[in-house]
Amino acid sequence: MYPLIAAASGSSVLVARALEFFTFKYDFARDALIASILVGALCGVVGVFLVLRGLSLLGDAAGHATLPGLAVAFILTGGLAAPALLLGALTSAFLASVTVGVLSRGARSRPDASIGIVLSVFFGAGTVLLTYIQRTATTSYAGLDSMLLGNVAGISSGQLLSIVVAAIVLIGGVALTYRHLLVSTFDSVFAASIGVRTRLIHYALLATLSVTIVVSVQAVGVVLVSAMLITPASAALFLSSRLERVLAFAGLIGAVSGALGAFVSYLGEGVATGPAIVLAASSFFLVCMIFGPRNGLARRWFNQRSRSTRQEA
Amino acid sequence: MSPHELFIEPWTIGAWMWRGTLAASLAAVPCAVLGVFLYLRRLSLIADALTHVALPGIVAVFLMTGSMEPLPMLLGAAAVGALASYAIENLASRDGVRSDAAIGIVFTALFAVGVILLSTSVQNAHIDTQCVLFGDVLGISDESLLLLGVVAPLVCLCVALGWRWLGLVSFDPGLAVNLGLPVAFVHYALMGGVSVATVASFEAIGAILAIAFIIVPAATAHILADRLHVMVGIAVAHALTSVLVGMYTAVWFDLSASGCIVCVGGALYAAAFLFAPRHGVMTTALRRSARRRVASRISRVA
Amino acid sequence: MSDVNPPALSVRDLTVSYDSEPVLEGVSFTVGTGRLVGVVGPNGAGKSTMIKAIVGTLPVDSGDVEVLGERGKKALRKITYVPQRGSVDWDFPVTVLDVVNQGRYGHLGLLGRMTADDRRVVADAISKVGLQDLARRQIGELSGGQQQRVFLARALAQRGDVYLMDEPFVGVDAATESAIVEVLRELRDSGRTVLVVHHDLATAPEYFDSILLLNKELIAFGDTHDVFTRDHLQHAYGGRLAIFEDGGFATLA
Structure with missing residues (x-):
């Protein structure tokens, strides 16, 4: 009933399970681990630009x-074929992020509300379609359910391949176009004036x-x-004041969170991977916020103290 | 299918259509009313966070008391909601954390805790993952319906009593401070109201769709209305229309009721966004092109 | 003659509107090379709008811009635009050096690498504004005046032919203001043309060779002493103008 606690109570058991997980003893565990690490790294790197552009919650809308x-892809193809699902998800996620932009530019609209509207209405439509699938599906739709909160153990080789390709292409693309991404994120008006295609980049x-x-x-x-x-x-923004390093740290934190989360959900049957990975990342955030060299709480407190002692002296 | 079969019969087979519509309306109206003020104060996304953290609140109370009593549930969720909105404001006011990122960091962390606790240590028929994500309008329990019946009128009454304060604080917080209004109190009362309304409607509409019930009516009303009380009226009308049309759609096609209600609400918003008489995107575009044509004709004549 | 030596900047019949409300109507002027021009006018006169329209970040209703005889993209490459400081995110993880490096990005294209030449240009620009010692600092750690100098250094690193600056003196201390004026004069003396949006009537005659007086349309353009007349200013500012006995001018708040 309490698999997590039970697992944690015997630390030798924990070590043994960690060993079998991280040394690729089982194929499915290896795939899960690789997938979580790459997903974490990719999300971390892409997320930096999102956060710096003030689009943090756009990711939330596009995700939902x-x-x-x-x-829709499931209904049309009648199964869990990876390419169709990817294409369907891709289309609606892109459509959602464009819709947020369109709604935000209308008269009397508020960008923050636009994100909430798109998020909830798209998710509502998804809910409706899911009930339709549950009623009519002849094949198993269990794979679709696991995409709500994540289940990395159920990853197929096609999905793993798409993760590997996406991680290589996108992180490579970020590295190659780094300068234009930097300048258009930092100062889009200036970027446009030196001929950077800011709309294209957006x-x-x-x-x-x-x-x-x-x-x-x-x-x-x-x-x-x-x-x-x-x-x-x-x-990662607490760790450095240079964008290159922020990107590296964000990728690293994402990757480690991915590995930890995959391990926790491997230990505890029934623990969805998503929440476990997110909780690991949130813990890292807390640590960075307190001890980070840039604007970290500890450093701030220390600076304040040394300033006040200097004033006293 | 005759109109009678379509429109009347669902109400005659058992009580579930009545119960479902009642539950959805009781959930939708207070959300829409509070949503107007949240929307105007640009707190839409804080509302998103508050609806998500209703989950860890409810789970925490269930783990502590072992029951689903409504009062502790409301208090627990309100406490977690207050904690979350304090954490968000505190994070957002620091150098180094962007205010929108602060929202995302806090509510996802709390929601993750809620989901993990739910999947490892809670066994209860009324809160499972499905319900958290989508709600269950048609299968609403007596306790939940009763809770909604108490909370919905209460929230509306509070808004009516605090009408002038809410309006001024939403419109011009600076002036409200000058006039000596308790701005912080109004702010937290609003947050508390959202938490309470979300918890009460949790079983009906879940944690994620709740945000649609809060923002979409207000956003629609804002396009159409020029005065606050008209805006609240339109928001409530939008909410009730969505509920009714959504319920019918759900029953006719055997689909998720909460999902259908949200979709109808979204469609109404889209219609207002495009075709509203004064601020609709299509209508202004048409007006502008007409004006351009006139202008070019004048310049050609000149 | 004009074919051999085209004017630095020539604007013809520039009209811009927001939501079909005209904010700039039929503005035409021509500036030669090696001029330091102040763009002056009351609030809402369309000064920033004009600059943004020239660099192409705003859609225009009509108008034609020519820079050293070139149009379109080729013209834009010769312009260096320094936007107003307000829009910058000071928390952004970049150092002074990173920002000034951006001045070379336009020359590098998408995939080019920074050469030793580029680095020298950047280092020159940084030392010209006196920020050598702060080059590794994150930009949020600088004072307001230093921040403005960072953006001036970035503009210098661009090595443009025509400089368009939007209110470079806003929120800047006196030392920085005179340092900026010094740099602007150096630019002019090296044959560049500089247009500066400026709102302080008191200092305008001292800083600029020519004045472009604007209020939705072009009121006057020419040498400072020709433009700064009571009639022209009253035309541009209406009742918002105070005229002092010693011949100075100021706007009323």
Whole structure:
């Protein structure tokens, strides 16, 4: 009944299970581990740009919005074929992020409300489609359920491949176009004045975001994928004042959180991977917020103290 | 299918259509009313966070008391909601954390805790993962219906009593401070109201769709209305229309009721966004192109 | 003659509107090379709008911009635009050096690497504004005046032919203001043309060779002493103008 606690109570058991998990003793565990690490790293890197552009919660909307796409793909193909599901999720996630932009530009609209509207209405549509599938499906739809909160153990080789490809292409793409991403994120007006195609970059980033979310949902789930975009990036911002390093730290924090979360959900049967990974990332955030060299609480407190002692002297 | 079969019969087969519609309306109306003020104060996404953290609140109370008594549940969820909104504001006011990121960090962490506790240590028919995500309008329990019956009128009454304060604080917090209004109290009362309304409607609409019940009516009303009381009226009308049409759709096609209600609400919003008489996107575009045509004709003449 | 030596900047019939409400109507002017021009006018006169329209970040209703005889993309490459400081996120994880490096990005294209030449240009620009010692600092750690100098250094690193600056003196201490003016004069003396949006009537005659007086339309443009007349200013500012006995001007709040 309490698998987590039971597992944790015998520390030797824990070590043994950690060994069998991290040394690839079982194939499914190896796949799960690789997938979670790559998803964490990818989300971390992409998330930095999202957070810096003030689009943190756009990831939340796009994440929830994959649900109707997944459901439509399932209905059309009648199964859990990875390419169809990816394409469906991708389409609806991209559509959602574009819709947020369109709604935010209308008269009398508020950008924050636009995100909430798109998130909930897309998710509502997904809910409706899920009940339709539950009623009519002849094949198993259990795989679809696991995408809500993530179940990395159930990852297929096709999904793993798409994660690997996406991670290589997108992280490589970020590295190659790093300068343009930096300048258009930092100062878009200036970027446009030196001929950087800021609109193109914006939409490329939305597409990157959609791909990232779509390959991540099997591991972390549509509901919590936004946390993996926001939390490691925000933690990394406490660690350095140079963007290159922030990106590296965010990727690292994401990857380690992915590994830890996959392990925890491997230990405790019934613990969805998404919440476990997110909780690991949130713990890292807390640590970085307290001890981070840039704006960290401990450093601030120390600075304040040394300032007041100097004033006294 | 005759109109009679379509429109009347669902109400005659058992009580579930009555119960479902009642539950959905009682959930939707207070959410829509509070939503207007949240929307105007640009707190839409805080509301998103508060609806999510209702889950850890409910689970925590269940683990401590072992029961689903309504009063402790409301208090527990309100406490976690207050904690979350304090944490968000505290994080957002620091250098180094962006305010929108702060929202995302806090509520996802708490929601993750809620889901993990739910899946490892809670065994209760009324809160499982499915219900958390989608709610269950048609299968609403007596306790939940009763809770909604108490909370919904109470929330509306509080809004009516605090009408002038809420309006001024939403419109111009600076002036409200100058006039000596208890701005912080009004703010936290609003947050508390959202927490209470979300918990009461939790079984009916779940944690994620609740945000649609809060923001979408207000956003629709804002496009159409120029005065606060009209805006609240339109928001309530939007909520009730969505509930009714959504319930019918759900029954006719055997689909998720909460999902259908949200979809109808979204469609109404889209219609207002595009075709509202003054601020609709299509209507302004048409007006502008008409004006351009006139202008170019004038310049050609000149 | 004009074919051999095209003007630095030539604007013809520039009209811009927001939501079909005109904010700038039929503005035309031509500036030669090596000029330091102040763009002056009351609030809402469309000064920033004009600059943004010239650099192409705002859609225009009509108008034609030519820079050293070039149009379109080729023209934009010769312009260096320094936007107003307010829009910058000071928490952003970049150092002074990172920001000034951005001045070279336009020359590098998408995939080019920074060469030793680029680095020298950047180092020159940083030392010209006196920030050598702060180059590794994150930009949020600087004072307001230093921050403004960072963006001036970035503009210098761009090595443009025509500089358009939007209110570079806002929120800046006196030392920085005179340092900026010094740099602007150096730019002019090296044959560049500089347009500066400026709202302080008291200092305008001292800083600029020419004045472009704007209030939705072009009121006057020419040498400072020709433009700064009572009639022109009253035309531009209406009742918001105070005229002092010593011949100075100031706007009323």
